[in-house]
Amino acid sequence: MFSAGILSLFFLVVVELSLSVSGLEISYGDVLHNILTGNITNYKDSFGVIEYYSEQPFSATANISMASIDNAKVLNGTIQLYEWATFGQKWGDAVFLNLFMKYNGQAYNYLEFDDLKNDLIKLADGNSTLLSIWAQSSSDEDLSNLYYSLLQSE
Numbered sequence: 001m002f003s004a005g006i007l008s009l010f011f012l013v014v015v016e017l018s019l020s021v022s023g024l025e026i027s028y029g030d031v032l033h034n035i036l037t038g039n040i041t042n043y044k045d046s047f048g049v050i051e052y053y054s055e056q057p058f059s060a061t062a063n064i065s066m067a068s069i070d071n072a073k074v075l076n077g078t079i080q081l082y083e084w085a086t087f088g089q090k091w092g093d094a095v096f097l098n099l100f101m102k103y104n105g106q107a108y109n110y111l112e113f114d115d116l117k118n119d120l121i122k123l124a125d126g127n128s129t130l131l132s133i134w135a136q137s138s139s140d141e142d143l144s145n146l147y148y149s150l151l152q153s154e
C-alpha cells in the first residue's frame, strides 16, 4: 500500500510522537486518528523552537513560530504529517494538524474539544465552500464528520 520511503516517514513520525507501536503496521491514518482522539504521549522534557512556513490553498497554510517548552518532538513529528497531508491534498487533515500544532501538540480528544470547533469556525469565516472542501478532503471519517457538523450549524 505504501512505499518503503513513506513507511520510514511514518516510522519516524511514530517514534517522534512516542506511540508505542511494534512493527510497521501503523499508517498515516492510524497516526492521524490517534492524534484526533488524544491517543498520544506528550513529552515532558522536549524544549525547542519551531519555525515553519508552508503556503497552501484552502486556508491550510502553516505559519508556525513558537517556542515549545515541553513538546517540541511531537510538533516536529506533526510537521512531517502535515507535509504528507498537503502532498496528498488532504486539506481537511492539514487544517486540523495546523491547529493541533498551535495547541502545542497536546493530547486531547479533539473530536470533543470546543476550542477546535471555535477555531475552525473562525478560520472558515462563514465560507461554507471551504468547510465542505475540508470535509471532503479529510482522510479520517470522524474528522470529516466534524467539518460536516460545522457546515450544518452555519
Ligand SMILES: *[C@@H]1O[C@H](CO)[C@@H](O)[C@H](O)[C@H]1NC(C)=O
Pocket: 019, 020, 021, 026, 030, 034, 039
Ligand atoms: C492507541 O494507539 C495504539 C497505538 O497505535 C493502538 O494500539 C491502540 O489501539 C489505540 N487505542 C485506541 C483506543 O484507539
Ligand SMILES: *[C@@H]1O[C@H](CO)[C@@H](O)[C@H](O)[C@H]1NC(C)=O
Pocket: 058, 059, 127, 128, 129, 130
Ligand atoms: C470560499 O472559499 C473558496 C475556497 O477557498 C474560495 O474559492 C472562495 O472565494 C471563498 N468565498 C468567499 C466569499 O470568500
Ligand SMILES: *[C@@H]1O[C@H](CO)[C@@H](O)[C@H](O)[C@H]1NC(C)=O
Pocket: 063
Ligand atoms: C506569519 O505569522 C506572523 C506572526 O503572526 C506574521 O507576522 C507574518 O506576517 C505571517 N506570515 C505570512 C506570510 O502570513
Ligand SMILES: *[C@@H]1O[C@H](CO)[C@@H](O)[C@H](O)[C@H]1NC(C)=O
Pocket: 046, 047, 048, 072, 073, 076
Ligand atoms: C526539530 O527539528 C529540527 C529540524 O529538523 C531540529 O533541528 C530540532 O532539533 C528538532 N527538535 C526536537 C526537539 O526534536
